[in-house]
Each structure stands twice: as structure tokens, then as C-alpha cells.
Amino acid sequence: MKTPLVAAALLAFVGLGSSRPNHVARVAPTPCEQLTSLKLENTVVTSVERVTRGTFNVPASTDSVTRLPAFCRVVGELRPTTDSHIAFELWLPLDTWNGKFAGVGNGGWAGNISYSALGDQLRRGYATVSTNTGHVAEPDLDMAKFAFGHPERLADFGWRSVHEMTEKGKAITAAHYGRPARYAYWIGCSTGGKQGLTEAQRFPSDYDGIVAVAPANNWARLMAGDLAPQRDVATNAASVLTPAHGRLVNSAVLKACDARDGVVDSLIENPGKCVFDPSSLQCAAGAQADSTCLTAPQVEMVRRMYAGVKDPSGRVIYPGLAPGSEPFWGALINPARLFPIPQSYYRWIVIGDSTWDWKSLDLSTPAGYAVQREAEAKYDPVLAAVNPNLRDFKAHGGKLIQLHGWDDQLISPHNSINYYESVIAFEASAAKDRAAAAREVQGFFRLFMVPGMLHCGGGPGPTSYDALAALESWVERGVAPDSILTARMVRGAPVRTRPLCPYPKVATYSGAGDFNRAENFSCRAQ
Numbered sequence: 001m002k003t004p005l006v007a008a009a010l011l012a013f014v015g016l017g018s019s020r021p022n023h024v025a026r027v028a029p030t031p032c033e034q035l036t037s038l039k040l041e042n043t044v045v046t047s048v049e050r051v052t053r054g055t056f057n058v059p060a061s062t063d064s065v066t067r068l069p070a071f072c073r074v075v076g077e078l079r080p081t082t083d084s085h086i087a088f089e090l091w092l093p094l095d096t097w098n099g100k101f102a103g104v105g106n107g108g109w110a111g112n113i114s115y116s117a118l119g120d121q122l123r124r125g126y127a128t129v130s131t132n133t134g135h136v137a138e139p140d141l142d143m144a145k146f147a148f149g150h151p152e153r154l155a156d157f158g159w160r161s162v163h164e165m166t167e168k169g170k171a172i173t174a175a176h177y178g179r180p181a182r183y184a185y186w187i188g189c190s191t192g193g194k195q196g197l198t199e200a201q202r203f204p205s206d207y208d209g210i211v212a213v214a215p216a217n218n219w220a221r222l223m224a225g226d227l228a229p230q231r232d233v234a235t236n237a238a239s240v241l242t243p244a245h246g247r248l249v250n251s252a253v254l255k256a257c258d259a260r261d262g263v264v265d266s267l268i269e270n271p272g273k274c275v276f277d278p279s280s281l282q283c284a285a286g287a288q289a290d291s292t293c294l295t296a297p298q299v300e301m302v303r304r305m306y307a308g309v310k311d312p313s314g315r316v317i318y319p320g321l322a323p324g325s326e327p328f329w330g331a332l333i334n335p336a337r338l339f340p341i342p343q344s345y346y347r348w349i350v351i352g353d354s355t356w357d358w359k360s361l362d363l364s365t366p367a368g369y370a371v372q373r374e375a376e377a378k379y380d381p382v383l384a385a386v387n388p389n390l391r392d393f394k395a396h397g398g399k400l401i402q403l404h405g406w407d408d409q410l411i412s413p414h415n416s417i418n419y420y421e422s423v424i425a426f427e428a429s430a431a432k433d434r435a436a437a438a439r440e441v442q443g444f445f446r447l448f449m450v451p452g453m454l455h456c457g458g459g460p461g462p463t464s465y466d467a468l469a470a471l472e473s474w475v476e477r478g479v480a481p482d483s484i485l486t487a488r489m490v491r492g493a494p495v496r497t498r499p500l501c502p503y504p505k506v507a508t509y510s511g512a513g514d515f516n517r518a519e520n521f522s523c524r525a526q
């Protein structure tokens with residue numbers, strides 16, 4: 001058997017760092033059935049199968065992934081530490097390979113293979129890989145239980161599993177086709193967006209292009225940002241906002257800010273510039289509180305949602321949600337159905353006590369904030385992806401497209417702006433002026449804010465876009481995205497198109513023509 005030796009040679013070759021080699025190493029392809037015999041460090045290929053075109057039924061689930069081309073399904077486990085059990089799946093197109101490799105991301109605390117995302121990339125012709133990040137998902141408050149007493153599993157989730165699956169996924173891909181992939185791309189949202197930024201920061205030669213949507217990259221502070229408003233409504237019934245109140249506030253916000261962008265279309269192109277005072281909705285003295293006005297505690301709650309979570313000195317430690325997102329706040333502050341991702345984090349990782357009451361953590365007190373600071377110091381090195389130094393990624397030739405919905409109801413859109421600005425500030429600190437630094441960053445990293453988009457997709461705006469196609473053009477043909485076309489689709493047809501603009505530019509109406517057509521907009525700084 002010479003296959004293992006060939007694989008070892010290829011792994012060494014791929015491991016040199018560049019996924020875009022000048023000399024394509026061609027060796028005899030390894031058929032699907034023989035991929036179990038590959039010898040890869042800390043890796044077991046547990047099964048392979050040829051899957052015929054059509055529908056793939058997700059294991060242990062009623063879900064299915066449809067319209068797939070035929071592929072070789074590689075199932076395996078990565079064991080970089082003695083406590084690591086990182087499941088991965090690599091899907092290799094049998095007849096439709098585009099010569100490229102795509103890693104796909106996870107959501108929340110992960111714990112599952114992202115089958116639907118694998119299907120998306122397989123349909124495009126990619127050899128594509130996903131990992132469960134090293135644990136099997138558990139529900140609700142137990143989502144983060146996997147890390148209790150298992151620091152290596154937390155590291156697998158935090159940064160290691162994606163790098164491992166990428167390295168080994170590339171090696172298996174190269175062995176199967178007899179040559180390495182020409183380009184490698186990352187596509188992920190939320191935790192998947194964080195995973196993409198983690199790769200750019202820690203393993204800058206893993207990917208040539210990264211799409212990072214709504215990244216949960218400022219992890220410890222995001223947990224604080226999502227916990228604090230939940231605590232507010234859980235401990236003070238007077239601050240609860242019903243869906244009717246959400247709609248009430250949204251109507252007033254649109255009245256104040258919709259027309260600011262020159263188009264009355266129920267969309268706010270730049271919520272960062274929207275000035276709205278919720279006290280304008282406060283019930284008149286003596287009036288019956290109902291869904292047509294807000295009580296004083298409700299006004300205060302609306303203010304908190306926009307302002308974000310603050311430390312005891314009043315400094316914002318995680319930004320709030322944007323004007324326009326109010327109808328969707330129930331995802332976070334519905335006391336009947338709270339959002340467990342941060343509660344599970346504090347319970348199992350920060351406090352480490354299954355009997356701990358998450359409502360006892362008041363971040364606005366010195367004692368509560370001390371818990372937060374200690375957790376940041378301990379876990380940001382494992383879980384966060386906030387390093388503004390992307391120079392090695394840039395030197396590798398990497399390109400990064402980050403997107404964030406302005407109506408995101410779970411992760412503040414301002415967090416993406418803050419990260420983007422931090423990368424510019426880092427460059428500017430090297431004795432350059434800010435404008436020059438911004439231009440330099442635009443050469444490899446662009447942020448696109450998406451008006452009317454919720455967390456990872458959907459929402460009232462035009463939210464159907466193809467960021468990967470824009471990234472492919474940038475990486476493979478050097479065409480930087482000056483805008484990305486987005487559409488609102490109704491029954492498969494576009495009813496509104498707009499350009500998404502590289503921040504800080506905003507889609508600006510020309511003043512004439514149909515405002516539902518992108519050609520009547522241009523990207524301009526405001």
C-alpha cells in the first residue's frame with residue numbers, strides 16, 4: 001500500500017502554509033473507499049461512503065439536505081489532546097469539484113455538524129468540511145456543560161477544532177483528488193463568524209478568503225450584553241416589553257428615522273445616525289398604561305436595549321441593539337422564553353455550579369462586574385477573537401468580508417463596527433494617519449452592514465446576497481467588492497434590490513427613479 005505514504009507527503013506539502021501553491025503537486029488520486037486508510041496525525045477516518053445525488057438524510061434527525069450532487073462522505077474524529085473528541089465530516093464532490101475547499105461554521109455553542117451549510121457549498125462544487133467543535137450539543141442551560149472540568153474541550157470549541165478540521169480536511173481533499181485545492185474559503189455566521197475571525201487571527205494561512213457574518217467574536221462581553229437585559233426583565237416585571245410595545249416603539253423609530261436616508265421604505269439605511277428618544281412614547285401622567293404608550297420603567301428598558309451593558313462606572317462594555325430592531329427583541333427579552341446561551345456560559349464555565357441562579361449576577365454592581373472581569377481575563381484567550389492584528393492574514397493574501405444585519409436581535413451590530421475600527425486603529429498606530437490606515441485595511445478587509453437584516457439572515461430588508469461570490473472575485477481575480485447586490489425575494493422573485501456598501505459608506509438614493517431598484521443607489525460616505 002503506497003497510499004499512506006502519498007498522503008503523508010501531501011500533508012507535509014499542504015502543511016507548508018500556503019493553500020495556493022505555485023506548483024500543483026499531482027499524485028495518484030485516492031478513491032473514496034480507500035480514504036479510511038489515510039494516516040493523518042491525531043486523526044481517525046471512521047467511515048467513508050459514496051452518496052448518490054439527491055437528498056441526504058441527516059443522521060439521528062428528521063432533517064434532510066436536498067438537491068445535492070453525488071459526493072464522497074468522509075466521517076472522522078480529530079484527537080489533538082487526550083480529552084479531544086472532535087467529530088468532522090468532509091464532503092467531496094465525486095463529479096462536480098470546482099478545485100476548491102470550503103470550511104463552514106457553527107452556531108451558538110455548536111455541538112453539531114453543520115449539514116445544511118455543507119450542502120450549500122457542495123452544490124457550488126466545493127470540497128467542504130464541518131466539525132461539531134468537539135462535543136455533542138445539549139439543550140438549554142446545559143449547552144456549555146461540556147466544558148465543565150474539561151478545559152481542553154473548551155479550547156477545542158474556542159479555537160482548535162476549526163484549525164484541525166481545516167488542516168486535515170485539506171489533506172484528505174488533496175489525497176482524494178490527487179492535488180491540493182486551489183483556494184480555501186471560510187463561511188460562517190455568529191459563532192461561525194467568530195470562527196472565521198479566529199482563523200484570520202491565529203491561523204492566517206488556513207484560508208484565502210473568509211466570510212464572517214455577525215461574529216460572536218467579543219465572546220465574554222457578548223455574554224454580558226445578552227445576559228443583562230434578560231436579567232432586567234426577569235427581575236423587574238415592570239420593565240417587560242410586550243410584542244405590541246416592540247411594534248409601538250418601532251413605528252415611532254421609523255417615523256423619526258426612515259425618511260432620513262431620502263427614501264420612505266420602512267428601512268433605515270444607517271441606524272447609527274438615527275436619533276430617537278423613547279420618552280416621546282411615555283404614557284401621560286394618570287393615563288392607563290397599555291400598548292399605545294410606555295411606562296417609565298419601559299422607557300428605561302428601551303434605553304438600555306439601545307445603550308448596551310455598562311460597568312459600574314457607566315462605561316459601555318458591550319454595545320446595544322440598533323434602532324429598527326425593536327420588533328425582534330422578544331428573542332432576547334421575552335421572560336417566558338429566555339435565551340440560554342449566556343446563562344449556560346456563566347453557569348458552567350464562569351461560576352461552575354449547576355445550582356447557581358443566573359439572575360443573581362448583576363453586572364452593574366462592583367461585585368458582579370468583578371466576576372465579569374475575572375471571566376474575561378480567564379476565557380477571552382480561549383474564546384474571543386478580538387485581536388486587531390491581521391497583518392499575517394493580509395501578508396498571506398487573505399481577503400475578509402464581514403457582514404452584520406442592522407436589525408440583529410442577538411449580537412449588537414455595533415460590535416462589528418467596533419472590531420473593524422479596531423483593525424484600522426491598529427494599523428494607524430504604526431505611525432500612519434487614520435485615512436491611510438483605513439485605505440490599507442480596505443485593501444483586504446471590508447465590512448458590509450445590512451439594513452433590515454436579523455441575526456444571520458432574514459428580516460424586513462433586502463437580505464438575499466451572495467457574499468461568497470464577491471469574495472471569490474476578490475481572491476481569485478483581484479476585484480475588490482465596492483458593493484454587493486442584495487435583494488428582497490418574494491416567491492422566488494426580487495421585489496427590491498439594493499447595494500450593500502463597504503462601511504462607512506451607505507447606500508444613497510440618487511433622488512430619482514424606482515427606489516426598489518439598486519441602480520438608483522450608490523455607495524457614499526455620510
Ligand SMILES: [Ca+2]
Pocket residue numbers: 257258259260261262263264265266267268269
Ligand atoms: Ca428609509
